[in-house]
Amino acid sequence: MPRLMQAERPAPADAAPLAHHIGQEVATGAHVTAVRFVSGAMAAALGDGTVRFWEPGLAEPDSIVAHAGAILAVAAHADAGTILTGGDDGLVCRVGLSGVHPVAETGGKWVDAVAAAPWGAIAWSAGKAVTVIRSDGTRREIDMVSTVQGLAFAPRGRSLAIAHYGGVTLADLRARPSADRLMAWMGSHVAVSFSPNGRHVVSAMNENVLHGWRIDDGADMRMSGYPSKPKSLSWSPGGAWLATSGADCAVLWPFGGKEGPMGKQATPIAFAQALVTAVSCHPVSDAVAVGYADGAVVFARRGDDAVIPVRAPDGDRVSDLGFDAGGHLFGYGTEGGRLGLLDLRGIGQ
Structure with a gap:
């Protein structure tokens, strides 16, 4: 199993702090959940339910109210000018400079994760339920056995990775649910990501460890040695x-x-x-x-x-x-x- 390599620290001079910040910086007054870029602007989703769109050269970002509570999950949407957001108000929205476009309402359940694919498919989770809207507009509802913490589309569009307790489920988007695969590993999996070539899927766990699988044959690997949870x-x-x-x-x-x-x-x-x-x-x-x-x-x-x-x-x-x-x-x-x-x-x- 791969382990963290031990290395000597570089000379402190390499990491000497600046006395100022490079570029522009502003205060928003609310926790920043996520930062994405859309159509030449930064889109920052905040804990006060707003999305701040900031274009280079402008002194302040534009603010758009998207949710009645904290924004919990964000993904860049296939529409280059918008992001997909999920909030603790139970709403899933597509948000851009043109405004807020509601996508779904979960009946008040927190939206814990969202995902968007370059070809237009989107997905979100609320509790144990996952909803997928394919690029052709058809929907698939997936009921999991535990709360879903992370979602990610495969780069070639064949599956959606769903992180939950006990592993990562690869939901097949082209076939019947019987084609879904469970990549099992005991513990709580809180985030998930595909490698760009689609050969591997990696999850961050609610422990100080990552877990990965080679998709072709299901071979798995434990990436350990962290002093804290590797969430990013x-x-x-x-x-x-x-x-x-x-x-x-x-x-x-x-x-x-x-x-x-x-x-x-x-x-x-x-x-x-x-x-x-x-x-x-x-x-x-x-x-x-x-x-x-x-x-x-x-x-x-x-x-x-x-x-x-x-x-x-x-x-x-x-x-x-x-x-x-x-x-x-x-x-x-x-x-x-x-x-x-x-x-x-x-x-x-």
């Missing part, structure tokens, strides 16, 4: 590496080749004195954005010790961060409600 997962371009949070560095697991990380060591980068809480791989390079529990944000690069400070630590835990599809824009959010936006073209990226 991000794939490098092409899926050669999986970056994760949960340690005092970003942990990169190798997924090149058929075996994935089985029998291999992980690569740690961007060591700090605080736990990593969020990671996001740059879409076209080896860079990884890393956010920490102390509020710091850095850009790091696999293969060397290069670290570029982006945000100074201030005690405000980073809750999410990410790049746009072209890697030109970068944004982050914190639990204390700070939003940051960087136009990387403006700083010579």
Whole structure:
């Protein structure tokens, strides 16, 4: 089984904090649930039910009220100008600068997870129930034996991964429910992600561990050694590496080749004195954005010790961060409600 590789810390000078923040930063007054990018703007979903759309060059983001409570789950929608949101008010919505477009109502049950596929399919969960709307508009209702914590569409559109207690179910979107597969592993699985090539599926557990499966034959792997729960997962371009949070560095697991990380060591980068809480791989390079529990944000690069400070630590835990599809824009959010936006073209990226 692969285990975390032990490594010496780089010289402290590599991670010296800045006295200021790069780019723009504003206070929103509410916990930032997630950060996504749509049509050249950052879309930040907040705990007060609003979505803040922020375009580069504008002093403040536009605010749209989407839910009557906290937004709990977010996915980028196939419609380039909108995101899919789920809230504790029981609503599933598609939200863009044009407004809020209700999709479904769960009867007051919290919407714990949402997913959206590039070809137009969407899914959400409320309690033990999962609803899928395929790209042709047909629906499938899936009843699970336990509460669903995470959803993810396979890159080729054949299945929906459903994370729950006892493993991950791969729901077949083309056939009868009898074709569904349970990738079993004892414990609570709280997030799930497919590798970009569709060969592996990886879940984050409610323990300090990840679990993965090779889909072709069901071979599984346990990725352990974390001091905290690795809740943030991000794939490098092409899926050669999986970056994760949960340690005092970003942990990169190798997924090149058929075996994935089985029998291999992980690569740690961007060591700090605080736990990593969020990671996001740059879409076209080896860079990884890393956010920490102390509020710091850095850009790091696999293969060397290069670290570029982006945000100074201030005690405000980073809750999410990410790049746009072209890697030109970068944004982050914190639990204390700070939003940051960087136009990387403006700083010579």
